Amino acid sequence: MVAATSKDTNTRFSAESILARSYRFSNYVRLGLGLVFAGAVLATGIGRFHLILIQAEAVGTLVYLFLGLLGLYFMRGGRIPRRFARIAILLDFTTLGAIFGVVCSSSSEDAFQMIGNMPVYAIFFISIGYSALLGSPRYTLFITLYAGLLYAMGLLLAGQSGVIFGGKPDPINSILSLPNAVLQTLFILLTGSIVAAVLQMHRGLSRIAEDHGEEKAQLIESLKQRRQKLANHALELEKTTADFKQFVEDTTGRIETQAAALEQANAVSEELTASATSTSETVQSQSEGIERMATESEQLRGIIERVVRSNDSLNRSARESMESMQSTGQAIEETMGSLRNLEQAFASVQQITGIMTEIADKTNLLSLNASIEAARAGDAGRGFAVVATEVSKLADYTAENVRRIGEIVEQSLQTIASARSHADNAVSQAEHQRTRTRETEEQVRTTSELLKSQNEILENLIAELEVQRDRAGAVLTTAREQIEGQKELARTMASLDTEVSRINDASSRLKQGIDSIAHQSYELRELSQG
Template identity: 30%
Template sequence: MGGTLARSLSLRTSLLVTVIAISVFAVIIGTGAWRQRHAALKELEAVVTRESSMIKRAIDRPMLLGNDAGTRAEFAELARSYADTTVHLASFTGNITYSTRPEAERRDLSEVLTDPGLRDLTGRARREALEASLLFERDGRSVFAHVTGIPNEPSCHHCHGASQPLLGQLVMMQDVTPILAGVNGRILESAGISAAGLVALLAGVILFIRRAIVDRVQRITDASTAIAGGDLNADLAVGGHDELARLAANLHGMVGGLKKELGFSKGILNGMTLPFLVADTDGRVSYCNTALLHMLGLDGTPEEQTGKTVGDLMFGEPQRVTVTDRVLRERAVHTGQRVTLDSRKGGQVHVVVDSAPLLDLDGNLIGAFSVYTDVTEMQRQQARIEEQHARIARAAEAARQVSARVSSASGELSEQVEEASSGADEQRGLAVESASAMEQMNASVMEVASNAGSAADLAGTAHEQARQGSVVVEEAVACINRVAEQARVLEHDMGELGTQAEGVGRIIGVIEDIADQTNLLALNAAIEAARAGDAGRGFAVVADEVRKLAEKTMQATREVVGFVEAIRTGVARSRSATDEAVRLVAQSTGLAGRSGEALLAIVGTVDRTADQVRAIATAAEQQSAASEQITRAVDRISTISGHTADSMRHSAGAVSDLARLAQELDAIIDDMR
């Protein structure tokens, strides 16, 4: 059973849903039954309590009157009207005074009542005023008891006195078996309806789970099992748009990717023309191609070789350790391994083995891939090439000896040509140096002649400029004399300006005195106006205005005094500066006169220098003509030497080419060897 549950999703799901549904419905039914029974008991308690209250009121009327016969008549009426109800009225001692069962009168409640719970309840009612209910079983019947304590009220004192707080208790017992049977019937009916609903719900849920989930999962499982078995065309479609549909679509996409990858891998394997094989982790052939069988001289198909060890397929020895086995053991690539195989049809096959481990995406070893390159024909060609190489080596040795002799002769000739070329180069170098020296000397002579001519021109220019300078100096002296005259006039004007400034100062002093007197008079007038009172108020205003005008006059006078003082100070400084300017002008006049005399002396010296420079220029021109003739002769010698050196270099180049060709021939022969 446990194995079946573990393998069946449908069974596990159905069992889980059934257990959960039954548990939930059991809780619901149990809770409903308890609530129905509890509600029925509450209702029954209310009814019995109400009936007990009515009975108490019915028997209270004759008891209050002390009518014993009337009280018994009420109990007899209760017995006739309510056959299923028993009522006991007991005293405070527990003795039954009145009862619907006459045989119980004058007996204690503890003797009549058989239920322990009810006896305890009536015992409490003798001690305290309470009102309580109790359900118990008696002779297979359900009885509901209600106990009510009867207090000793003032209306009862005329018969019973006031000594006891409780007069007794009223015990009412009703057979509620039919009522509880109806309640239990309704509970069973609800349970049956709930059970039917549970069965319907379970059937619907299980059917839905089976069709919407389990059957579709089973289809996906069957298809995935077929795919795992190699059927990549198994149908994964389950319909719908839910998670299972998306799962099926994802699996379909994954299978499509696997088909593409496997198709790509198979395409590569089928397209390989080199012999190869694929081995599993146990070293057994899982795939090989026809080219490998042809190389080994085996008949049949590649599928017939599947399962053999690599040693059995390649060498006919199942236990032989091959390169592929070493790759599987070491999990490392082996390349360029030369192996000699025996063809099944006779002869040997020389191969180069390249083998590598195959790993899955998690890095786990899943097999090995080995490629075999047939180099048998290559080795035969290599043997023929080695034989031809030996023959060429012998011919090359003879050619090398001839080349050595040619190289030796060309070396000697090259040394002789090099020596002649060196002499020609040396001669050419000396001629070039001589020509260069003559050119430098000629350039120096020409430069001297040019400088001499330039000096003569400069001397003439200096003579003219000195003459013009003398004229300018004379004009400068005249201008300086006029400046001195103007400075003396300015000095005289400055003196007069100082005198006038002193006169202005005296006038300002007089104005200050007048302003002081005016201010004093205005003050006196203000005092007199104050003494005159209201009559002199207008005069006081005028006096105040006069005083303000006098103060403004004094302020303006002080400002004018400041300006006049500044003018006097400036005039004094200007007069001093003018005196100094007059003195400097006089000194400049003397210096200008001496400058004119010096310029006249320079004019004479420049004339004499110009004559001498012209003589030097003439001699330099004659020397330059002679040096030009020497330079042309040296250039001609240099040209002839250059032609000779070029010819020798061409000869040396030809000899070098000959020696180089001999060396190349020697190198070619060495390569051939």
């Protein structure tokens, strides 16, 4: 596939290079015609430049040289200016036709000379020839028709300028042969048509050759690919055969290893049978232990339920104690209020005793003054002295009673203060006891919740023990079945040992067949390579 693509690329590059050379060659022909025109003008027209023929040829020379140089610029670097090349050829024929028409319309003599000028006539054919180098039959045919039209128009202009088309040419009278003029025009058209047809046929043959070349290249490439595929298949077959041979050898080795392993497995199976028997006994013992645990768990659940009921009773007692402590605290608060009121009352009594003490002191002072005045009065004041003495005694008695009342009040205040202190202590203790009771109640509540959770866990444990007991029974049944299975496995392993021996023999025969296939694949690969 890569080779075909490379070949197509090379073909395309070679075709493009040929086309580029054709374009350059047509441009070189144009330059050559320009140089020929220039030489002709320089050789014959220096002294006759006033003639219309020489002037027309000079203009044509300049046009041809300009187009040729412009073509060299556009074609530099191997480029192919297709549009410029076609326009340049069209301008070549237009210039040639203009020269031909201008000269033919000037005078009968100039027209006669122009029509009889064979180099000019040959330029028509040369231009048609290098237009075919562009490789387009249609364009060549178009240029041919255009050239024939220009030549016919030149003949028409020559006839209008006085050239006579008769039967026999006569240069003196400017008579041209009409059949020759018609044949010249037809020659231009016929030559261009033949060139276009040949170009079309060449293009068709080139396409056919390219198609056959491509088919041949594709066929060769297909044969190469098939040969390569055959060689690849032979290599793959040889490799696969070698791998399969290695696989058979490995399998044979593994079968021999498995045979030895089967013998060991048979011994292990016997050990497993004994172990399964021991496991069965152990599972049975575990089942009995689980049964005992379930019974003891039921007893533990009954104990926990009784503890929960006792805890609920303790919780109620704690709440009742809390309520009693609240009542006691309230009574103590009321007692504290009464003591404060009583203390205030004794304070008032103390104020009154102070007033009474002042009155007694003043009365005693008054009785003393009265006694002094009675002593001054002598016998006349003796009765007043007796009264003063009684008043003094009354004052002393009052003072004594007031003192005793003060002591009683002081003792009462001390008693009240002590009672208040004890009441404060009682309030503190009651508050502390209330806090402790509240904490005890909270702990009792927490303990109750924990006991309930423990009871739920215990119930789940009992349920799980029942499940495990069922599972232990199932395991015991399975263990007994395994014992029977191990015995059956021992019998099966003995049978497998016999089958392994047969497979080993078949593997040896298969290895010989693989060796034969490997030899044939090697011969196939040799044939595909040579």
